Amino acid sequence: MNVVNGIENYKTSSKSILTIGTFDGVHLGHQKIIKSLVSLAKNQKLDANILTFFPHPRMILQKENNIKLIDTLKEKMNLLSELGIDNLIIQPFSKEFSKLTALEFTRDILVNQLRISSLMIGYDHRFGKNREASVDDLIKYGETYNFKVDVIEAQDISSITVSSTKIRSAIKASKFKQVCQFLGRLYELNGKVIEGDGLGRTLSFPTANIEIEETYKLIPSRGVYLVKVYLQEKEFSGMMNIGNRPTINGINQRLEIHIFNFTQNIYGQNLKVNPLKKIREEKKFGSLEALKIQLIKDEGICKRTLAEMK
Numbered sequence: 001m002n003v004v005n006g007i008e009n010y011k012t013s014s015k016s017i018l019t020i021g022t023f024d025g026v027h028l029g030h031q032k033i034i035k036s037l038v039s040l041a042k043n044q045k046l047d048a049n050i051l052t053f054f055p056h057p058r059m060i061l062q063k064e065n066n067i068k069l070i071d072t073l074k075e076k077m078n079l080l081s082e083l084g085i086d087n088l089i090i091q092p093f094s095k096e097f098s099k100l101t102a103l104e105f106t107r108d109i110l111v112n113q114l115r116i117s118s119l120m121i122g123y124d125h126r127f128g129k130n131r132e133a134s135v136d137d138l139i140k141y142g143e144t145y146n147f148k149v150d151v152i153e154a155q156d157i158s159s160i161t162v163s164s165t166k167i168r169s170a171i172k173a174s175k176f177k178q179v180c181q182f183l184g185r186l187y188e189l190n191g192k193v194i195e196g197d198g199l200g201r202t203l204s205f206p207t208a209n210i211e212i213e214e215t216y217k218l219i220p221s222r223g224v225y226l227v228k229v230y231l232q233e234k235e236f237s238g239m240m241n242i243g244n245r246p247t248i249n250g251i252n253q254r255l256e257i258h259i260f261n262f263t264q265n266i267y268g269q270n271l272k273v274n275p276l277k278k279i280r281e282e283k284k285f286g287s288l289e290a291l292k293i294q295l296i297k298d299e300g301i302c303k304r305t306l307a308e309m310k
Contacts, residue, residue: 001077001080001081001085001086001087001088002086002087002088003077003087003088003090004087004088004089004090005090005092006089006090006091006092007051007089007091007109007113007114008113010087010089010113010114012047012087012115013115014046014047014115015046015047015115015116015117016041016046016047016048016049016086016087016114016115016116016117017037017040017041017044017046017047017048017049017116017117017118017119017120018049018050018051018110018114018116018118018119018120019033019034019037019049019050019051019119019120019121020050020051020052020119020121020125020127021050021052022052022053022056022057022164023050023052023076023080024056024069024070024071024076024164025070025071025164025167025182025183026071026076026079026080026083026183027070027162027163027164027167027182027183027184028162028182028183028184029162029163031083031184033120033152034050034080034083034085035083035084036120037050037085037120038083038084038085040118040120040150041086044117046117047086047087048084048085048086048087049085049086049087049088049089049114049116050080050085050087050088050089051089051091051114052076052088052089052090052091053090053091053092053093054073054090054091054092054093055092055093055216056069056093056216057093057098059093059216060093060094060095060098061095061098067216068168068216068217068218068219069216069217069218070164070167070168070171070183070187070218071217072190072212072214072216072217073090073214074190075188075190089114098129099129100128100129101128101129101132102127102128102129102132102133102137102141103128103141104128105127105128106138106141106145107141107145110145110147111145111147116147117147117148118147118148118149118150119138119142119147119148119149119150120150120152121135121138121149121150121151121152122135122151122152123135123151123152123153125138135149135151139151162182166182167179167182167183168218170182171187171218171220172218172220172221173221174220174221174223174225174275174277174278176275176276176277176278186228186274186275186276187274187275188272188273188274189210189212189217189219189255189272189273189274189275190212190270190271190272190273191210191211191212191213191255191270191271191273192210192211192213192268192269192270192271193208193209193210193211193266193267193268193269193270193271194209194210194211194267195209195267196209196254196256199245199248200256200258202288203288203291203292203295204292205258205292205295205299206258206263207241207256207257207258208256208257208258208259208266208271209254209255209256209257210255210256210257210271210273211255212255219242219253219255220242220275220278221242221278222242222243222244222253222281222282223241223242223243223278223279223280223281223282224239224240224241224278224279224280224282224298225239225240225241225242225275225276225277225278225279226239226275226276226277226279226301226302226305226306227239227240227257227273227274227275227276228273228274228276229257229259229271229272229273229274230271230272230273230274231266231269231271232269236259236260236262237259237260237302237303237306238257238258238259238260238262238302239257239258239260239279239298239299239302240255240256240257240258240273240275241254241255241256241258241282242254242255242282243282244282246282246283246284247284247285247287247288247291248288255273257271257273258295258299260299260302260303276305276306276309277305279298279301279302279305280298
């Protein structure tokens with residue numbers, strides 16, 4: 001998959017079939033649409049292209065721009081690349097870009113720049129300044145500028161009982177089995193291991209503190225989780241604490257992972273973490289000794305749960 005940053009940098013003499021969207025989560029519904037796009041493009045010997053936007057338009061256009069996303073941009077790129085897309089065009093979204101009229105967007109971008117032969121789009125898609133135009137308008141533009149519009153009908157969309165909003169809610173509620181069913185994969189967190197204060201080591205529970213640079217990434221609620229951990233594609237099991245460590249009056253939220261039967265120094269390395277199940281809520285303990293006793297219990301619960309999952 002070729003990644004193009006900015007519509008103006010897409011240079012080709014080939015015609016394409018295009019779909020447009022934010023595709024947060026690249027969930028099963030998204031996958032169905034994209035697989036249809038790729039299949040159609042192959043049959044017609046055209047490029048299968050996606051136009052997506054970053055930042056998410058809601059981050060720019062809405063007053064409350066604190067939306068959290070299922071995937072970071074890098075995670076989304078990796079997921080889309082596995083679906084057979086030829087070109088992923090990432091357009092920086094801005095207020096200026098949002099002011100393009102429907103005609104300007106269609107004529108200047110879709111037709112002249114992206115050279116579409118056909119456009120695959122949802123029945124309720126709206127576009128242009130203030131979302132002024134509908135799919136019916138797009139079909140009329142297609143007649144003028146000689147491109148076809150393949151409309152994903154309401155019944156096709158409603159038959160897919162999944163949405164990015166539902167998935168975000170399930171992540172917040174720690175319903176990871178449901179999240180996996182919606183995504184067709186485990187939810188993941190990716191971050192770099194940074195130095196902590198060594199408290200876990202003093203409790204005989206050394207932890208890898210991971211830093212997720214993308215502040216817009218949706219983090220599960222505070223508590224203790226059973227997790228899968230991947231280090232350089234090697235799989236491990238462990239438990240993760242998300243929280244501000246109230247027992248020592250911590251302030252900043254941290255993601256700390258204790259990897260079972262693991263002693264390596266991995267500072268500076270990247271970890272992929274899949275939360276599998278929430279074990280308990282975050283809790284303040286009366287002493288570090290009481291915390292250590294609880295951590296031993298947590299580890300036992302995690303290992304028993306892991307055995308039951310196999």
